Amino acid sequence: MTVRLSLPDLLAKAKVIRRHIVMSTTAAASGHPTSSMSATDIVTALYFGGVMRYDAKNPTAPGRDKFILSKGHAAPLLYAILAEAGYFSTDMLPTLRKIGSPLEGHPNYRRLPGVEASTGSLGQGLSIGVGAALAAKLDNFDARTYVLTGDGEVAEGQIWEAVMSAAKYRLDNLVCIVDQNGFQQTGATTDVLDLRPLVPKFEAFGWFAQEINGHDVNEILIAFDKAKHIKGKPSAIVCRTVKGYPIHQMLASDPNHHGKPLTKDEAVQAYAIIG
Numbered sequence: 001m002t003v004r005l006s007l008p009d010l011l012a013k014a015k016v017i018r019r020h021i022v023m024s025t026t027a028a029a030s031g032h033p034t035s036s037m038s039a040t041d042i043v044t045a046l047y048f049g050g051v052m053r054y055d056a057k058n059p060t061a062p063g064r065d066k067f068i069l070s071k072g073h074a075a076p077l078l079y080a081i082l083a084e085a086g087y088f089s090t091d092m093l094p095t096l097r098k099i100g101s102p103l104e105g106h107p108n109y110r111r112l113p114g115v116e117a118s119t120g121s122l123g124q125g126l127s128i129g130v131g132a133a134l135a136a137k138l139d140n141f142d143a144r145t146y147v148l149t150g151d152g153e154v155a156e157g158q159i160w161e162a163v164m165s166a167a168k169y170r171l172d173n174l175v176c177i178v179d180q181n182g183f184q185q186t187g188a189t190t191d192v193l194d195l196r197p198l199v200p201k202f203e204a205f206g207w208f209a210q211e212i213n214g215h216d217v218n219e220i221l222i223a224f225d226k227a228k229h230i231k232g233k234p235s236a237i238v239c240r241t242v243k244g245y246p247i248h249q250m251l252a253s254d255p256n257h258h259g260k261p262l263t264k265d266e267a268v269q270a271y272a273i274i275g
């Protein structure tokens with residue numbers, strides 16, 4: 001089944017998700033709020049915009065679509081999405097990173113329903129996605145796999161091994177989404193390693209590739225729909241995003257703000273900006 005909210009309801013859902021992200025990372029006093037917030041509109045559209053087929057009450061149903069968070073440090077985003085989708089109670093969100101909680105710092109598929117792969121070691125999720133998409137084809141399931149990677153993460157060599165094999169196996173049921181927020185752990189991608197433009201690189205490897213505004217839910221939905229209609233090749237959607245959106249202005253002195261939670265006072269300010 002799919003969940004298809006109206007555009008105003010989708011925008012409202014993205015605000016709820018962002019508030020969960022701020023609340024859970026501030027409660028944990030650790031985690032990656034800005035990495036989670038750049039990708040919030042993308043993943044909200046996937047789960048609540050009628051894109052993915054899933055059943056929160058039957059999380060391992062054969063033939064389901066799969067979402068793999070390759071940039072596993074954005075776990076607070078995944079947990080907020082899965083809780084809102086009904087995989088587990090939103091009451092669990094404040095237990096992020098607490099001893100004994102299944103909401104580990106990085107997603108653990110053995111401990112939490114809806115988590116399709118254990119990730120956090122960057123570069124691996126697209127290969128897992130290739131396996132899932134290939135398996136779906138071999139099983140004759142009309143199932144799609146969506147993988148979210150970071151723009152620093154795509155510097156990992158394993159990403160491009162997966163890109164090559166996905167084209168070889170004509171995995172038109174695989175979508176690689178790149179959260180192009182312009183920053184990685186140690187600084188701006190322009191300073192560390194800039195792989196832009198990514199679209200011609202994916203195209204050179206035999207993929208269908210689009211570049212969109214990753215904060216425009218309408219554009220995101222159109223891009224997912226376009227990808228669904230491409231036959232014979234995998235799809236990449238390069239999303240231009242802002243790390244920490246929409247609280248980036250609050251963090252202007254440290255726009256990356258990588259792996260740092262907000263203080264309690266900053267969180268109050270953030271809730272006001274998010275709305």
Ligand SMILES: Cc1ncc(C[n+]2csc(CCOP(=O)(O)OP(=O)(O)O)c2C)c(N)n1
Nearest residue numbers: 035073120121122150151152153183184185
């Ligand atoms: C293999 C590997 N190397 C290093 C890290 C440490 N690390 C965690 S997040 C991160 C930066 C990732 O940047 P990007 O992919 O752009 O994600 P963003 O947080 O900007 O969304 C790094 C280097 C890791 N998790 N895995």
Ligand SMILES: [Mg+2]
Nearest residue numbers: 151152183184
């Ligand atoms: Mg990045």
